[in-house]
Amino acid sequence: MKSRNSKAALLATLSFMLAPASTTAPVPKKLAIVRMAFSQSEDGEVVSSKYQFLGGEVLYFSCQVEGYAKTEKDEIHLTFQIEAKDASGVLLQAPISGKVESTLSPEDKEWMPKLRGAILIPPLIPPGEYQVLVKVKDELANAAVDAHGSFRVSGREVEPSRTLIVRNFRFQRTEDDNKPLPIAAYRPGDAVWARFDMTGYKLGNGNQFDIEYGLVVLRADGTQAYAEPQAAAQKEQTFYPVRYQPGVLSLNLAKDQKRGEYTIVLKVRDNLGGQTYEAREKFSVE
Numbered sequence: 372m373k374s375r376n377s378k379a380a381l382l383a384t385l386s387f388m389l390a391p392a393s394t395t396a397p398v399p400k401k402l403a404i405v406r407m408a409f410s411q412s413e414d415g416e417v418v419s420s421k422y423q424f425l426g427g428e429v430l431y432f433s434c435q436v437e438g439y440a441k442t443e444k445d446e447i448h449l450t451f452q453i454e455a456k457d458a459s460g461v462l463l464q465a466p467i468s469g470k471v472e473s474t475l476s477p478e479d480k481e482w483m484p485k486l487r488g489a490i491l492i493p494p495l496i497p498p499g500e501y502q503v504l505v506k507v508k509d510e511l512a513n514a515a516v517d518a519h520g521s522f523r524v525s526g527r528e529v530e531p532s533r534t535l536i537v538r539n540f541r542f543q544r545t546e547d548d549n550k551p552l553p554i555a556a557y558r559p560g561d562a563v564w565a566r567f568d569m570t571g572y573k574l575g576n577g578n579q580f581d582i583e584y585g586l587v588v589l590r591a592d593g594t595q596a597y598a599e600p601q602a603a604a605q606k607e608q609t610f611y612p613v614r615y616q617p618g619v620l621s622l623n624l625a626k627d628q629k630r631g632e633y634t635i636v637l638k639v640r641d642n643l644g645g646q647t648y649e650a651r652e653k654f655s656v657e
Contacts (some may be wrong), residue, residue, distance in 0.1 A: 379495050404436060409522050424522060429491055436451075450469070450515050451468070453504070455502070457501055501523070503522065507636045515536055538570060540567040543564040557655070558657060561624050567650070568618070572616075572644055585599055620637070635652045
């Protein structure tokens with residue numbers, strides 16, 4: 372004979388077994404930009420956050436989008452814009468715009484669109500950290516989101532100037548020599564190579580600049596040994612403002628060149644800004 376307590380326990384067990392299981396609907400994802408990546412080639416290996424790109428190099432950027440809305444027919448409609456900027460917010464190139472319009476198949480319900488952009492890093496850009504801003508709008512949900520990423524650039528640091536000036540003048544043994552000569556001494560018949568940077572020139576409309584330079588070579592007694600009033604001219608208009616320009620000069624010494632000290636008088640002209648600058652550098656023939 373069963374007790375009332377046993378019957379009560381049996382009823383409680385049956386009630387528990389017959390109770391419907393709790394079903395909680397998954398929380399829909401919000402519109403978001405994820406998996407931001409930088410590489411050296413399209414869909415190539417992703418570089419680390421410590422990697423440094425070079426001026427003149429093409430950077431390939433990509434990211435994906437989740438949490439977008441769909442129509443009853445599983446259609447999506449996204450628009451996006453990718454911007455690359457320096458630390459001051461100046462664009463490196465024109466923004467990249469695009470859209471994603473597609474009809475998803477049943478097996479694509481977890482698909483995340485991939486956005487891509489090729490960024491040409493300006494050749495003479497200063498070293499440092501640069502930003503990528505991605506803006507995405509879900510046209511169906513009337514929702515928008517943005518995200519930032521950063522990448523590093525390696526390059527030469529040229530100290531800026533408010534007025535025209537020549538910096539980093541260095542003599543070299545050969546045209547492709549990366550190390551400056553500790554002592555600017557040459558022999559008769561040698562080629563004298565020198566490199567320098569010009570900065571502080573004025574930028575016109577559309578970041579236009581117009582500079583030129585010439586040189587005079589003086590003997591130790593101050594008399595003129597050689598002159599080239601216009602050795603080179605650089606006139607250009609760029610999307611991103613170029614703050615300095617590299618210069619190069621070369622002199623072919625005669626085989627019977629008189630030994631002694633010589634002075635190069637480098638004369639730079641900023642045609643847009645109406646500025647001039649003169650630099651004097653000495654070398655010897657031994």
